[in-house]
Amino acid sequence: MKIEVTVNGEHQSYDVEPRMLLVHFLREVVGLTGTHVGCETSLCGACSVMLNGDAVKSCTVLAVQADGAEITTIEGLAQNGELHPIQEGFWECHGLQCGFCTPGMIIAAHQLLERNPKPNEADIRRGIEGNLCRCTGYQHIVDAVQYASKKMTR
Amino acid sequence: MTPFDYHAPKTLRSAMRLVQEFGDDAKVLAGGHSLIPSMKLRLAAPSVVIDLGGVAGLKRVTAGNETITIGALATHYAVESHRLLPSKCSLLPETAAEIGDAQVRNRGTVGGSIAHADPAADWPATMLALDAQFDIAGPDGERAVAASDFFVDLFITDLQPGEVLTGIRIATPPENSGGAYVKMRQSASGFALAGVAAQVTLDDAGNCASVAVGVTGVAPAAYRAHAVEDALVGQGIDAVADAAAHAADGVEEFQEDHHASGDYRAHLARVFTQRALSQAIDRAA
Numbered sequence: 001m002k003i004e005v006t007v008n009g010e011h012q013s014y015d016v017e018p019r020m021l022l023v024h025f026l027r028e029v030v031g032l033t034g035t036h037v038g039c040e041t042s043l044c045g046a047c048s049v050m051l052n053g054d055a056v057k058s059c060t061v062l063a064v065q066a067d068g069a070e071i072t073t074i075e076g077l078a079q080n081g082e083l084h085p086i087q088e089g090f091w092e093c094h095g096l097q098c099g100f101c102t103p104g105m106i107i108a109a110h111q112l113l114e115r116n117p118k119p120n121e122a123d124i125r126r127g128i129e130g131n132l133c134r135c136t137g138y139q140h141i142v143d144a145v146q147y148a149s150k151k152m153t154r
Numbered sequence: 155m156t157p158f159d160y161h162a163p164k165t166l167r168s169a170m171r172l173v174q175e176f177g178d179d180a181k182v183l184a185g186g187h188s189l190i191p192s193m194k195l196r197l198a199a200p201s202v203v204i205d206l207g208g209v210a211g212l213k214r215v216t217a218g219n220e221t222i223t224i225g226a227l228a229t230h231y232a233v234e235s236h237r238l239l240p241s242k243c244s245l246l247p248e249t250a251a252e253i254g255d256a257q258v259r260n261r262g263t264v265g266g267s268i269a270h271a272d273p274a275a276d277w278p279a280t281m282l283a284l285d286a287q288f289d290i291a292g293p294d295g296e297r298a299v300a301a302s303d304f305f306v307d308l309f310i311t312d313l314q315p316g317e318v319l320t321g322i323r324i325a326t327p328p329e330n331s332g333g334a335y336v337k338m339r340q341s342a343s344g345f346a347l348a349g350v351a352a353q354v355t356l357d358d359a360g361n362c363a364s365v366a367v368g369v370t371g372v373a374p375a376a377y378r379a380h381a382v383e384d385a386l387v388g389q390g391i392d393a394v395a396d397a398a399a400h401a402a403d404g405v406e407e408f409q410e411d412h413h414a415s416g417d418y419r420a421h422l423a424r425v426f427t428q429r430a431l432s433q434a435i436d437r438a439a
Binding site for chain 1: 157158162187190194235255261
């Protein structure tokens, strides 16, 4: 089935099987492997992307449902070689160890800061509730989001 | 997932035509946050999927002085973030905020959850407590069903073959009303081991003029705790503890699994009914 999507600003059409999940489409058809496949059961959040401005778990969306949509993946956040402030926060605050959850964490944080530019710690923990990290623990991730919030609202 | 044909109608009329045409071979897709996981596990393997996501007019949420309407395709987040609902009927955004996580709430829909009727879903309790009416389109036209007649059994509703849930209507609660939704979350999934929605209206003396309690997670289908309601009408907050003790009265079969026994769920129903009623009365005052 033919679909047209805009991924990180680039508009293209693709032919996909209806049962293909959005995450597999992004990784295997578009070739953007920054979005990770974690649990594939809508729990871990590693596959989070922005779909028409909403953070979604792309393992629980069919590629065909994204026909006509604008998608932003982790690859679309940095501009002109400059890290996005959230990415910079993860760098500065040691918000990752293995990095597997990081793309999804950053997308979830991105959504949170769009809706609430100055979240408190409880807001941040609730905002990344749908994303699991199995190594760093969450404190440095919370620090990273606070760093980004400060930088983005300055 | 087994292969399927995908249809994305743009109008309800063409969606209904497809639903009639493909019958039992088809599944209707709303936000996909129950159906897609079921299809991945091959618990569902429809040969046709009819996606309502592009159907115009099914996503609207309105909050008037008389009536609140929620289109079947409105997301949980649309209810959670609605500008007027906190003052018109706080039980609705409070329930929405308890579902899943931010990404799930962005995508999952109120109508999808209701039509799916998971025994641990949050919305059924709240829809029961608000006496919601469900608008249903079918081969012979439209009909409305009360929430109390809708949730029949485990994943079974009053929806008949060829019918599609299109919207939800709720009478806007009067002044001196308050609601609360509280639940015990299963710690990994966030689903309700037990969830209780309470909506009360107080009279001038501060006693309960009306009480409605919906319970989810405890029985195969969400239910109204009528024994609790009967015990509390005409009474004040001091009567809540005794009334809440009836929260699992009349339940013939309890949900039981490795997360919680039936006895424990019955206990949770009573405890959370007490909490929900106390908060609801507090907010109504």
